[in-house]
Amino acid sequence: MFQGKKVLQQCRRKGVLTGMLTLCAALLLVAAVYSYHAGFGYVVTIDGAEVAFLAKSDLKELTAFIDQLTDDAEIAFQMQVMRNETLDFVEDRRPGEHQSIAAVKDELRQRLSFSTYGYILTVDGRETVALKSVDDYDRVLRMMKKSYAAERENAVLKDFVIQEEIDFIKRPVQPDEIVSVEEAANILLTGLPQRKTHLVARGDSLWSISRAHNISMAALEAANPQIINRQLKPNDELNLVTVEPLVNVLTVEEVTVTEKIPFTTKYVKDNKLYTSQTKVLTNGKMGEKEVTYLITVENGQETARRVVKETVLSEPVDKVVAKGTAAAPKSGTGRFIWPLASGGTITSTFGPRWGKMHYAVDIAAAGGTPIRAADGGVVTTSSYRGSYGNLVVIDHGNGYSTYYAHNSRLLVKVGERVAKGQTIALMGSTGNSTGNHVHFEIRKHGTPINPLQFF
Structure with missing residues (x-):
């Protein structure tokens, strides 16, 4: 009985040992299989050159990362892009050589670049700028034409010719090489x-x-x-x-403008006026006409124009001037004429002024206005005289003398005999003067008298 139990116990021990051995063998087999498969991964190559060894389990995450790089590039450049490099994954077994997914991502982030298809504008076959689409090519040509049409006011663009051959080719370019329609038009017209x-x-x-x-x-x-x-x-x-411009542009513009028609001056003889005197009988008036030109412009510079239409809107009115024929006496008559041929503004009269006596009439007009002799006589002074500035004095030989002060230029000499109405000086503001005017005095036997009593 006892021997039977002992045999039974020994058998049980052998069974347990056998089971344990079987389990250990199974575990070792699993570990060996796992170890074998864990050594598998992917060799990552760019353009055929190995850059990393990736664990098999990281492939899905890496491909998602590459897709994200592409999406980010398209967002940044606002256009569809493509990867420049060829990226491959080759399965291989290299126990213990896997790189971390983070390290592989960093490597690809630095090495991968993107391009897009661009439309390169060519000028006589020479590549210039890259555009985003064929539509942009058409828009560039329209914008160039529009920029010339807007340059001249009231101009109608009749013809627009780019003298070079403009075309395009499609090829990959870097996204940052793409320029806008406005930039491309400006570069073609002004150059780089x-x-x-x-x-x-x-x-x-x-x-x-x-x-x-x-x-x-x-x-x-x-x-x-x-x-x-x-x-x-x-x-x-x-x-x-x-x-320098990349293209030469020739335009023909039609421009319509309103122009003045100058009047002519006609002279008629008048024996009631001295030869030194004139009198305007009819004021001239300019006419107007509408003129249409065809203007040829090369690179913004006008090279030719011709009249294609002309319409008179109003005829000019001739100016008629009476010209004296009577010989002026070169001695005093005692009858004085105004020292300006026409007009002038009296700015100060004969009499008390600023606490003292003013012995003349001040007549203002534009600088350079001709000053004429109020009567015939002999020039006794023609020089600069202190507060008078440039002064002309004429002795009329009958007790009368006249003074013309502050002139800018003197036109007669001492001793010269002048006729009534003859130009003797030009108006100015020399001496003690605050503006262009003539200080006009009439003296009788050396005593100043009011010039206005003669007019």
């Missing part, structure tokens, strides 16, 4: 800064070089900081930054 050089020759100066290349002195000096005190030597090489 271009760097050139100038070899200094004997006799050159900064001023002459700036004029020759149509750039400012300031821009020339800024481009050449090596210049000291504007001193140049032959064979010095200067940097030039010039801007």
Whole structure:
């Protein structure tokens, strides 16, 4: 009985041991399988070059990250983009070599770049600026035409010709190369800064070089900081930054304007006037006409114009002037004429003024107005005389003399015999004077008398 129990216990122990061995073997197998598969991952390559080894479990997160980079680029540039680099994932087994997902993301963030398809404007085959779409290409041409149409008031654009061949090609570009319609039109019309050089020759100066290349002195000096005190030597090489249009534009504009028609002056003889005298019988009046021109403009500069229509709106009125034929006496008559041919404003009369006596009449008019002899006689003074300024005095030979002061210019000489109405000086403000006027005195036997009693 006892021996039977002992055998039974031994059998039970053997069964437990066998089970444990089986379990251990199974666990070892699972661990081995896990270890084998855990070594699998993806070799990440950019344009065929390996950049990282990614755990298999991180692939989904990484592809989502790449999609996010693309979305971010499209938001930033406001356009559809494409990745410039070829990105591949090659499965491989490298136990213990996996890089962290964060490290792989950083690597791709630095290495990946994006581009978009742009429409490159070409001028006679030369690439210029990149646009976003074909529609932008059409809009650029329309904007260029519109900018010329708006330049001249009352102008109707009849023709617009870009003398170069404008086209476009489609190819990948960096998103920041894309320019707006406004920028593209402006660049084509005004150009981009271009760097050139100038070899200094004997006799050159900064001023002459700036004029020759149509750039400012300031821009020339800024481009050449090596210049000291504007001193140049032959064979010095200067940097030039010039801007020239990329296209040449010719326009034909129709412009309608209103223009004045000048009147003519006709003279008639009058034997009641001295030869030095004239009298306006009819004031002239300008007419008006409406003129339509066709104007040719190249790069903003007018090169030709021709009249295509002209309509007279009002005819001009001739000015009629009577011209004296009577010989003026060169001696005094005792009858005086106004020292200005017409008009003038009396600014001060004969009599008390500012606490003392004013012995003349002041007559104001524009500077340079002709002053004429009030009567015939002999010039006794024609020079600068203190407070009178430039003074002319005429002795009329009958006890009368006349004074003409403050003139800007004297036209007669002492001893010269002048006729009534002859121009003797030009109005000014010399001497003790506060404005353009003639100080006109009449004296009888040396005593001043009121000139206005004669008029």
